[in-house]
Amino acid sequence: MNTVPKTPSCIVVIGASWGGIQALRTLLTQLRSPFCFAVVIVIHQDRQRASQLPQLLNDTAAFRVVEAADKEPIVAGNVYISTPNYHLLVEQDGTLSHTIDKPVNYCRPSVDVLFQTAADAFGDRVVAVVLTGANHDGAAGAQRVKQRGGKVFVQNPKEAEAKAMPLATIRDTEVDFIGSLEAIIDKLNGIGQHV
Amino acid sequence: MPKYQNDEDYDIHALLEVIFLKWGYDFRGYSKASLTRRIFYFLQEERIDRIPDLQYRIVRDKSLFSRFIKDVTVNVTEMFRDPVFYQSVKENIVPQLKTYPHIKIWHAGCATGEEVYSLAILLEQEGLLERSTIYATDINRSVLDRAKKGIYSDSYLQQYETNFENAGLKGHLSDYFEKGYDHVIVDSALRKNIVFTEHDLVIDHVFGEMQLIFCRNVLIYFTRGLQSKVIDLFSESLDFGGCLCLGIKETLDFYEHKGKFKTLDPNNKIYQRTR
Numbered sequence: 001m002n003t004v005p006k007t008p009s010c011i012v013v014i015g016a017s018w019g020g021i022q023a024l025r026t027l028l029t030q031l032r033s034p035f036c037f038a039v040v041i042v043i044h045q046d047r048q049r050a051s052q053l054p055q056l057l058n059d060t061a062a063f064r065v066v067e068a069a070d071k072e073p074i075v076a077g078n079v080y081i082s083t084p085n086y087h088l089l090v091e092q093d094g095t096l097s098h099t100i101d102k103p104v105n106y107c108r109p110s111v112d113v114l115f116q117t118a119a120d121a122f123g124d125r126v127v128a129v130v131l132t133g134a135n136h137d138g139a140a141g142a143q144r145v146k147q148r149g150g151k152v153f154v155q156n157p158k159e160a161e162a163k164a165m166p167l168a169t170i171r172d173t174e175v176d177f178i179g180s181l182e183a184i185i186d187k188l189n190g191i192g193q194h195v
Numbered sequence: 196m197p198k199y200q201n202d203e204d205y206d207i208h209a210l211l212e213v214i215f216l217k218w219g220y221d222f223r224g225y226s227k228a229s230l231t232r233r234i235f236y237f238l239q240e241e242r243i244d245r246i247p248d249l250q251y252r253i254v255r256d257k258s259l260f261s262r263f264i265k266d267v268t269v270n271v272t273e274m275f276r277d278p279v280f281y282q283s284v285k286e287n288i289v290p291q292l293k294t295y296p297h298i299k300i301w302h303a304g305c306a307t308g309e310e311v312y313s314l315a316i317l318l319e320q321e322g323l324l325e326r327s328t329i330y331a332t333d334i335n336r337s338v339l340d341r342a343k344k345g346i347y348s349d350s351y352l353q354q355y356e357t358n359f360e361n362a363g364l365k366g367h368l369s370d371y372f373e374k375g376y377d378h379v380i381v382d383s384a385l386r387k388n389i390v391f392t393e394h395d396l397v398i399d400h401v402f403g404e405m406q407l408i409f410c411r412n413v414l415i416y417f418t419r420g421l422q423s424k425v426i427d428l429f430s431e432s433l434d435f436g437g438c439l440c441l442g443i444k445e446t447l448d449f450y451e452h453k454g455k456f457k458t459l460d461p462n463n464k465i466y467q468r469t470r
C-alpha cells in the first residue's frame with residue numbers, strides 16, 4: 001500500500017443538516033477503508049457547540065476524520081468536516097479554504113458553497129451526497145455538480161429524518177441515485193473499489 | 196500541461212493581471228474559490244455577461260473598479276465574534292498591555308469596524324483605552340467610511356449581546372451605544388482614540404511599532420505564499436513582546452520564521468513576537 005499522501009481520484013462531498021450527525025456516524029462507520037477518494041462534509045451545527053464533532057466521528061471511523069484546516073491539501077482516504085460559522089470551499093489546486101461571507105440559504109457553512117466550488121475544481125470527479133435536512137441548502141449546488149459532469153446521490157426522503165433537503169435536490173435536479181443510507185454507503189464503497 | 200484548468204480559470208487570471216497593471220491592486224495571491232464566487236456575484240450586480248467584458252471595461256472605468264474593490268472583498272464581520280477569544284485576550288494580553296505607558300494597536304482588515312469597537316470596549320473596561328492609539332485599516336474605503344461613523348443596524352444586536360455576555364464582559368453592550376430609530380451609534384468616548392485609514396496588506400508597507408495586531412479572518416482569503424508575506428509584514432510591525440491575533444481558522448504553523456513567535460493560545464490563535 002502506498003503511504004505517501006496522494007491527491008484523490010475523486011472527491012465525495014456530503015451535505016447534512018437536521019438529523020445529520022446520526023446519519024454521518026452510520027455512514028462513516030460503514031465506509032470501507034482504505035478508499036481512493038476523499039470525503040468533504042458540510043454539516044449545519046449550532047455555532048457554540050462546535051468542534052467536538054470531528055472527534056466524535058473520528059472515534060467511530062477507521063480512518064482520519066478532521067476539521068478542515070485552512071489551505072489543507074485534500075488527501076485520499078481522509079474525511080474533512082466544516083467549521084461552524086465558516087463556509088468551506090474546495091480550491092482548484094486541491095486544497096480547502098474558508099470564508100466568513102454571508103450565509104447562503106441562511107446557512108454558514110452552506111452545502112451549496114461546498115458543492116459549487118467542488119464542482120468547479122474537480123469537474124466530473126465529484127460525487128455529491130445529500131442527506132437528511134430541514135431546508136433547501138444543497139439543491140443549487142447539486143445542480144452545478146451535474147452541469148460539470150459529476151454525480152449526485154440523494155438519501156430517500158421517506159427515510160431521512162428530515163426530508164426537505166433531499167426533496168429540494170430531487171425537485172431541481174436529475175439526480176443519479178435515490179436510496180436508503182445503506183444503499184448510498186454501498187454505492188460509495190463501490191467507487192472505492194473501481195479505481 | 197496547460198497552466199490553466201479551463202477558460203474561466205484563464206479569464207480570471209487575465210482579469211487580475213490587468214487590474215494589477217492598471218490600478219496597482221494585486222489580487223493575484225488571493226485564494227481563487229472565494230474570489231471567483233465574488234467576481235461572479237459582481238458580474239451579476241453589474242449586469243455584465245462575461246469576464247472578458249469586465250476586463251475591457253474595468254481598465255477604462257475608475258468607478259467600476261471602485262465598485263469591484265467594494266464587492267469582491269468579503270467584509271462580513273460582527274461584534275465579539277468568537278467570545279472565547281476575547282476572554283483569552285483578557286487573560287493573555289491585557290496584563291502585559293497594562294505594563295506599557297502608551298499602547299499602539301493595529302486592526303488590519305477591520306471591515307465595518309465591529310471588531311475594533313469590541314476591543315475598544317474591552318480596553319475601556321480594563322482602563323486601557325485612554326492610553327491607547329488604535330489604527331484600523333482596510334483595503335476597502337467604503338467599509339472604512341462606515342466604520343468611522345460607528346452606526347449599526349439593530350437587527351444583529353441580539354446576537355452581539357449574546358456574544359458580549361459570553362465574552363465575560365461587565366454590564367451590557369447597550370451601555371456603549373446610543374439608540375436610534377432602527378440603528379445604534381457607538382459612544383463617541385469609544386471612538387476618540389481610533390484612526391481609520393486605507394492600507395493594503397499586499398502592497399503597502401510596515402506600520403510602526405505596535406504592541407498588538409489584530410488580523411482576523413483576512414489571511415483565509417490569501418494563498419500560503421501571500422500569507423507568508425503578510426506575516427513578515429506583521430512581524431516587522433510588532434514590538435518585541437507584542438502580540439498577533441489571527442482568526443480561529445488561521446495559523447502560523449506553516450510560517451517559515453515561526454521561531455520568531457511564541458504561541459500564547461493555540462486555540463484562539465494568539466501569538467507573541469519574541470525575537
Ligand SMILES: C[S@@+](CC[C@H](N)C(=O)[O-])C[C@H]1O[C@@H](n2cnc3c(N)ncnc32)[C@H](O)[C@@H]1O
Nearest residue numbers: 268270272304306333334335395396397411412
Ligand atoms: C472578513 S473581513 C474580517 C473582518 C474582521 N477582522 C473580522 O474578523 O470579523 C476581511 C476584511 O479584509 C479586508 N481585506 C482584504 N484584502 C485586504 C488587503 N489586501 N489589505 C487590507 N485589507 C484587506 C477586506 O476588505 C475585509 O474588510
